[in-house]
Amino acid sequence: MASNSAITLSELTQRFGGDIAGDAGHRVNGLAPLDKAGPEQLAFLANQKYLSQVESTRAGAVLISPADLEKVASPEGRNFIVTPNPYAYFARVAQVFIDLATPPVEPGVHSTAFVHPAAKVAASAVIGPHVSVEAGAVIGERVKLDAGVSIGQGVRLADDVHLYPHVTVYHGCKLGARVIVHAGAVIGADGFGFAPDFVGDGEARTGSWVKIPQVGAVVIANDVEIGANTTIDRGAMADTIIEECVKIDNLVQIGHNCRIGAYTVIAGCAGIAGSTNIGRHCMIGGAVGIAGHVTLADYVIVTAQSGVSKSLLKPGMYTSAFPAVNHADWNKSAAIVRNLDKLRERIKTLETAAEKLQDKP
Amino acid sequence: MASNSAITLSELTQRFGGDIAGDAGHRVNGLAPLDKAGPEQLAFLANQKYLSQVESTRAGAVLISPADLEKVASPEGRNFIVTPNPYAYFARVAQVFIDLATPPVEPGVHSTAFVHPAAKVAASAVIGPHVSVEAGAVIGERVKLDAGVSIGQGVRLADDVHLYPHVTVYHGCKLGARVIVHAGAVIGADGFGFAPDFVGDGEARTGSWVKIPQVGAVVIANDVEIGANTTIDRGAMADTIIEECVKIDNLVQIGHNCRIGAYTVIAGCAGIAGSTNIGRHCMIGGAVGIAGHVTLADYVIVTAQSGVSKSLLKPGMYTSAFPAVNHADWNKSAAIVRNLDKLRERIKTLETAAEKLQDKP
């Protein structure tokens, strides 16, 4: 990166905290792994197994925890930023360098965008090509709407929201400050609700499914990030709620009237049915399925591909997935599983026989 | 809601049927739950457990079944609309209030939309910002195409279709009357078909996958609703068929040449591989996977996260999913499952031993 994006270590600690061991005036202009970093780059140690690389690195400075610094045999002549969480520190500094390297974008509404006259867009917002903003929408300061984003009537986007291309926000939904939504995600589509209105059975059944109007919205708190092509449905009567700092990966489905507690992370391809209440600080693995109308306590972890059909009211880790094994072996086991009751019956028979035998004189 | 959207109970029964017990001229202007409704609101009783609330509600009127009305201790002085299916009735009335409260949209083509001169758009249709409609497409009466919808060559949309933002309909597909498709759904992408054209094995393998052109389309009947970011592939030779009143949730994948029978509902994240034939009135749970080239009878129910690898030719409920339990407990069970044949072997050995012992004098 260009030298005009170089920063001194002391500028970094002023901004992000931490202590400097070594030359506070040393300038760095980028990040790199310990084994590849040069004198103008900052490296970090987040994993004990790379400790030896700290001795040999050519990095201009190393982010390190106080405990790890004590393990470095010869810290002399090296520069360190000492912080309890070098990995998080690294993430924050990385963002700084990206921002320095990114040319500023002109605020304003692109000539191909459509903004309804009854919408309100902050002057500092960047409205990209082919964006549409409907009546009554309010777009906050420094909001960035990429190409083709569609904002429905009465939507409210707080400051510093960034919506990537083709994100759709249906009418009436609200997104908090700094929310990031990746391309193709859909916020606020109708929940899946139909009242059965049929009479008769079998071939003689007549009637239809009657759509239940979905008049709630989706309300998303500050600092949430939502992955590409994820869908979060609007509530039926009340709202669907995503609390602060929730992080949701790609292709996740969240049904109507769910509440996702603050700081919870949800990995890709997970699906959460309607009216389910997920606690705070939960971790939902990839492709997990969670039934509707259940509750997960705070600090629940569900491992990848597991299915949750009932409430999990205690913190802890839950699982129901099998790891793949050789196909023929698996099929053998699977056939036995389908007949486990017979196996159990045979054990019972044996137990009865054993009792009789033991009673024999 | 404003009083100009108030309706008398008799206006409702004229439109939707049902009998009035009480004041037919009473006006209501909205819906609310029994415990929150006021004198200008309509409530409904669809679940026995709320029967006692009918005695105490302040609702202007209550939707109730004849059987439940008989259980109400003191119906005097209250207003009821008596109908066999209060829940479906509620859904229909809710839509009326929404329509009354929604300002009418001006028909016409938005200035930023692109409609090919060889497409035919009904004068009553509403074509939103940045929509594109290609040559040969036919757009019916009162169709609503939201921002950024893309309609391919020769597509036919029947009357009252509503496509939400960024829906894509590939060339040649047909959507029936009143079909609703939510944002980001893709109708008619190429089915997943490739002919292997390889010679040699292992490292020496050469060749490639040859794309099989997909020349069928997707044909969707009346009253179908399709969720956000769902994908329905076009057929290889013949068409993919979605019959009337099928309801499909978000992030569902339907492969080429499938047929989904009328009134079937498919929950979110389900995937149905190609050439599969699902019956009428089926219920496919969330994240269910169904293999290709299988048949499901009418009235089949597959519970969430189950996998269907063979045809299910009898109506009924089918399952293959486990509910998540404590992680350590699960791992213990999972290890035994992988070695069930050894467990069975041990039982067999015991049985042989038991027989010998019983033969002992």
Next chain:
Amino acid sequence: MASNSAITLSELTQRFGGDIAGDAGHRVNGLAPLDKAGPEQLAFLANQKYLSQVESTRAGAVLISPADLEKVASPEGRNFIVTPNPYAYFARVAQVFIDLATPPVEPGVHSTAFVHPAAKVAASAVIGPHVSVEAGAVIGERVKLDAGVSIGQGVRLADDVHLYPHVTVYHGCKLGARVIVHAGAVIGADGFGFAPDFVGDGEARTGSWVKIPQVGAVVIANDVEIGANTTIDRGAMADTIIEECVKIDNLVQIGHNCRIGAYTVIAGCAGIAGSTNIGRHCMIGGAVGIAGHVTLADYVIVTAQSGVSKSLLKPGMYTSAFPAVNHADWNKSAAIVRNLDKLRERIKTLETAAEKLQDKP
């Protein structure tokens, strides 16, 4: 199809190889199944069970393997193109007829598209309505960008790429020649990476997730096809790599820093977590989940809905999914599975008892 799209058998063999048995000058203008083809149509035999139809077909010519041709009782008077792989040959010929029947599209940039002045678009490219192409992008010869496609800064699309409507390619990603991406797919969204920066436990926990900037890209080799609404995340530091001729179905999620080996096929709804390395010529079934940081050897097959949590270093077929059975039966088995350790304990007790009994005099 119109007769002006008719081709002689010899024109086909000149283009695609194979030998002619019969009249090399016979003209065909389309494809059809053996039992439906007429004298101007080409049929193919790819499955032994249709061998008898070759005797009775009215097809103008039949694609057939040398081995199958020997089994035809009376080949006289019929026309054949003899090729080792009739199915692949059929696929190639089908594409020819489609191309002949498709009116040529005028190259150029649609009046509603936005192309940044600092982007470079080949004159032969077709840039559709409402497309946006950002600064620094390079668009190759004959590239086709359908309605609403969004191309980020510095993206490179090689020759003959075809992106269907609403595809998003984030900044810096590269797509090889002839890559096809279906509608709504998202290439290059941020990988799912957050550093935990929390202190305290339970209710007292404070802090947040810190976003790890994702500065890698997605690099896609030649002849890859990607399905509708699929998402492939950009790398954190290095790139996410999709090698040549990989075929990916709809609604698939590929995490940051994955590498998918050449010729591998991935069916719909599969999810692959970050930093996973899939070999060449693998087949990943529908809705398969693969954990992060694992390696799959070349020629690994994972059957539908299975879960891979560890590396699979030998070629072969792997499975962990159960097929759905009657719901009540399944629940019985599932309850036993959860208590398999108790069943094993009972067997152990029996074994101990049996030993004692056998020791009895």
